[in-house]
Amino acid sequence: MPKLTFRGGVHPKDQKEPTRYKSIRELEVPEVLVFPLSQHIGAPAKPLVKKGDRVLKGMKIADNEAYVSAPVHSSVSGEVIAVEPRPVPSGQEVMSIVVKNDFAEEYDPNVQPLDYTSLSPDDIPAVVREAGVVGMGGATFPTHVKLSPPPGKTIDTVIVNGAECEPYLTSDHRVMLETPDEVILGLKIILYRFGIDNGHIAIEDNKPDAIDLLSGLCAKEKGLKVDVLKKKYPQGGEKQLIYAVTRRKVPLGGLPADVGVVVVNVDTCTAIARRFMYGTPLTRRIVTVAGGCIADPCNYRVRIGTPVDFILEKAGGFTEEPKKIVMGGPMMGPPQFRLDVPIIKGTSAILCLTEKEAEVPEEGPCLRCGKCVDHCPMNLMPLYLADFARRGDIDSCEKYKITACIECGCCSYTCPAKRQLVQSIRVGKQETMAQIKKRQEAAKA
Amino acid sequence: MNTLTVSPTPHARGKDSTQDIMLDVILALMPAAFAGVYFFGQRALAVMLVSVASAVLFELLYELVAKRKITVGDYSAVVTGMLLAFTLPSSTPYPMVIIGDFVAIVITKQLFGGLGQNFMNPALIGRAFLLAAFPSQITTWPTGRMDLFSSADAVTAATPLSTEYEGALPSLFEQFTGRMSDGSAIGGCIGETCAAALLLGGIYLLIRRVISWHIPAAYIVSLALISFIPGKNPAYQGQPLLAVLSGGVMLGAIFMATDYTTSPTTKTGKLIYGVGCGVITGVIRLFGSYPEGVTYAILLMNVLTPLLDRWTMPKAFGEVKEK
Structure with missing residues (x-):
């Protein structure tokens, strides 16, 4: 089978070896968590709780009636100790709800499983929205908006983005290996929403184990298929992915829906699945902790709102003092200048780079080499x-x-x-x- | 931890640097340099060394005087010095070589802003200047080896491309190797006569992806086609291979026309530019009063480069034609 790809792109060093074979570890839960109210593209959520309130695990603590927005949920039970601006990974300060964990792990009574087939397809987006699901590949676009294309646009293809083309990152890879059933269920729910049976899981060829595993599972389902992509950056870019899989080009300034496609990230897919399987909203994500300074690089299941310094402390320490810390992949992830920022819905990795990895080369004059x-x-x-x-x-x-x-x-x-x-x-x-x-x-x- | 570096993405960079590219070009020029010394003797080596040394020195001096950043470490002046020497006969008097380097480095390159800013190929402007200023010295080609300081005693010949050339045309094989069957060299400039060595360097640059095939291929193919048109030199008519192997075409197509700064960055632009070089070279050879047209062909196309880039701007991915 010829491998699918796109024109252009580069081949940065993979750097995935240190983490790709290690199982996802559960990270401890910190005493204080910070929930920024804008972890998505669109209108920031407005707090539904105030200082002194008790919150429960999975409880909605902020929302906004605006369409392009997403609610925020507490990932622990405890007490709201502040509602104030706090630094976030993008470098800005964002209004946030700060929660002191009581370690009771008491669930919100609204956290109840739901059989998606009992719903009408048109009701799916609202449930996904209530669960606070946004694009977890990094763009953090509210998923319910993708699931509700404007009138006149017909969706005939759904693609799960398992390209994970950024170096170092293996969180999507591990999710596909460890919870493939959640990936498949998430995809089936999206297909059910559109009433179609054309679901693709697109994976770069540097993840043969995930390709084999999901191919086997897809074979048992109707209309599901694994597509093998050539390893190349930025294969996970939405437009590049759609082109590789369907040969369709998203028009300039347009959206995937313009060519009949919806793309969701692997972990977004599992977030949707978990909403229906267990009733849990999006309150955790998988984070790759890697880079030359990390003594024991691995993927962690982290509660959203966990501060980065806490994660680095629990993740086994440094081999040397990091020179640069990046949230996300090295190609597009923002560098950090402070470590009290929390993990948000779009944080796929924390990379701690050595002096050599962090080196900023001196600019020379353009040669016009093209x-x-x-x-x-x-x-x-x-x-x-x-x-x-x-x-x-x-x-x-x-x-x-x-x-x-x-x-x-x-x-x-x-x-x-x-x-x-x-x-x-x-x-x-x-x-x-x-x-x-x-x-x-x-x-x- | 207040020592964290914050810099723009991407945090990973490719390995290739300006220096690496220039070193690759220098390496690719080596086979032709060896061929030049083999055919034209110690004096060819001396011309190359004088040219490289003065190119680097002029760059350094200019940057010191103009208080610019010193950039001789990028080796681009070495490339210019070598290329200029390649376009000169081994008998060129040393002061002329130095003047050529001055024109190339100071006037053509540095006065326009240095590396990446010049709009014409420095080595070719250096050569064009010498050709205009000292026409007889630059068009007298030894056909054998010369010692360091002998400049007059070598046997010289006109280029086979010239209408004044007497005798049988070189065979294809002779033209390809630069060596006549009687053991003498084909008359020509230091670096241009051995097509085999130039091709070797070209293949290296293609493999290393320093250049793409577009410009050399378009240049060579279009010139080969033009060779079927009758012109002032009937012996060359209908001899496409001889036409592209003779004179400075290989040197020009592989090393001069592909100069990054003075050639287009788009693939279509490169093809048009290459064809333009081939057509102008051919027309000069067919109808012009110079035996050879490579230098002026490339320089003329250099000037068109910014326009070619603008005209051939690729369609953005997903761009639809406006109705």
Whole structure:
């Protein structure tokens, strides 16, 4: 079978060996947990509890009536000790609910299993929303929105994203190996919601054990299939994945629903499954703790809201003092300057990098070698975009389609002059989007 | 732990550096350099050394005077120095070599902002300047080895491409190796006569992915096709292989036209650029008063490079044509 892939991309060193064969470990639960009210794209949730309130495990503690938003649940039982802004992995401060754990592990009475077949397909998104499920691959887009495509869009394909193309990360890999039934059930629930039987689980070829296991299980189900992807970054990018599996191209500025596809991350899929199997909302996730400084790298099942410093303390210590700490993969994960930030729904990894791994190479002049053009998975010309952005030439940025950039970082990765291309483009992209928005508003007025 | 590094993503970087690329090019030039010394003797080696040394020195001096960052460590000046020497006859007087390097490094490269900023190939501008300033010295080609300081006693010959060339055309094999069956060398510049050595270097660059096939292939194929058109040199008509193996085509197509800074970055742009180089070379050879057209063909296409990049901007992934 020919392996599926996309044009462009790069081949960073895998770095997955240290964690891929180790079972997921349960991490201790800390005494104090922090639940930021904006762990998703869209409107921040509003607190439903106040200081001094008792909360239960799995209890909804914040929500927002806005459509593109998601509720937040407590992952422990205990007492609210503060509702205040706290630092989060993105570097900002976000209004958060701070809970002191009473270690009673007392569940909210609303946590009850549910047979999805007893529901009408149209009721599924609301249940998923109530469970606080958002995209756990890192983008944290509310999943119920994906499950409710706008009228006129017909979904005929559902893809579970098991590419996990970022180096170091093995959390999705371990989830597929250890709870494949949850992955399959989650996918079946989504297929049930759309009334179709065309479900794909797409996995990069560096995870043959997961491919074998899930292929065997899919064979027993109707309309489920494992797709083997060529290992290449950013294969897990939504548009690249859809193209590899279906040969369809998501139109510029469009959504997967425009080509009839819904993509969900592996752990998002299991979060949906667990909502129906056990009634539990999204209150935990699998986090890869790795990098050259970690003495015993492994995946951990972590309660959402657990502070990073607590995890690092419990995860077996350092071989050397980390020089850089990244939340997520090394290609796209934000670097951290403080460690009291909590694990949120989109945190797939904590990477503690050594001085050598963290080295920031000196920028040289652009040679115009065109490697960034060759490797850009969106077919852009990063050397020009970065140059326009640095010069503040926003009109040219727009003309060269800077808004199509997915910020995967292939350009910076491949640049022999070590230029910070994606960083310049990121800034230019924000300014360009602001300018387009302004123009649209002016046209409306 | 207030010592954490915070830097833009990605935190992982590829291995290739500007230096590595330049070293790869230098390595790829070695077979042709050896061939040059084999055919044209110690003096060819001396011309190359003088050229490299003065290119590096000019770069260093300019950066010191202009108080710029010293960048000689990126080896790009070494490449320019070697390439310029490759385009000169082994009998070129040393002061001319040094003047050529001055024009290449200081005027063409540094005055326009240094590495990556020049809009024409420095080595070729250096050569074009010398060709205009000292036409007879630059178009007198020894056909054998010369000692370090003898510059007059070697047997010289016109290039077979010239209308003044007398005698039978070299065979394909002679043209490919640069060695005539009588043991003499094909008249030409230091680095251009041995097509075999240049191809070897080209294959190395392709394998190392320093260059892509687009420019050399488009250049060579289009020139081969043009050889069927009748022109001033009837002996070459209908001899596509001879046409592409002779003169500076291999050197130009593999090493000069592929210069990153002065060639397009898109694949379509590269193809158009390569065809442009081939067509202009062919037209100059067919109708021009110079026997050879590689230098000017590439320089002209250099100027078009920014436009080619703009015209051939790839369609973004998922972009639909606006109605």
